[in-house]
Amino acid sequence: MRWEEVREQFPDEWVVCEALKSRSENGYWLIDEVALIDRFDDSTDAMKRYYELHREQPYREYGFFHTSREELKLREKWAGVRGLR
Structure with a gap:
């Protein structure tokens, strides 16, 4: 489910999701698709x-x-992990 769909179906709520499709870009983690698990x-x-x-x-x-x-x-x-030198 796209984030826009979650926002439309569950306005003004807290949701717990699993990231299904994501990417890293310029120091940010962008989540494109989620599986909705619960809402509060x-x-x-x-x-x-x-x-x-x-x-x-x-x-x-x-x-x-x-x-x-x-x-x-x-x-x-x-994370503070260094590669091989």
Whole structure:
């Protein structure tokens, strides 16, 4: 599901999603398609659900977002891992 579709169907809500299609661009992680997992009125409940999912399956790309966001564009953090010299 595209983010625009999520925003239309669930206005002014917190949603927990899995990123299905994403890309890195200029230091940002852009999410193009998501699978909606759950929705909440409260950010605390959404965060709790996100942490539950992340603990169960840490290798999957979950996130929780408010549908007032126009796009899913997140600044990437440098993990501090260096390559071979």
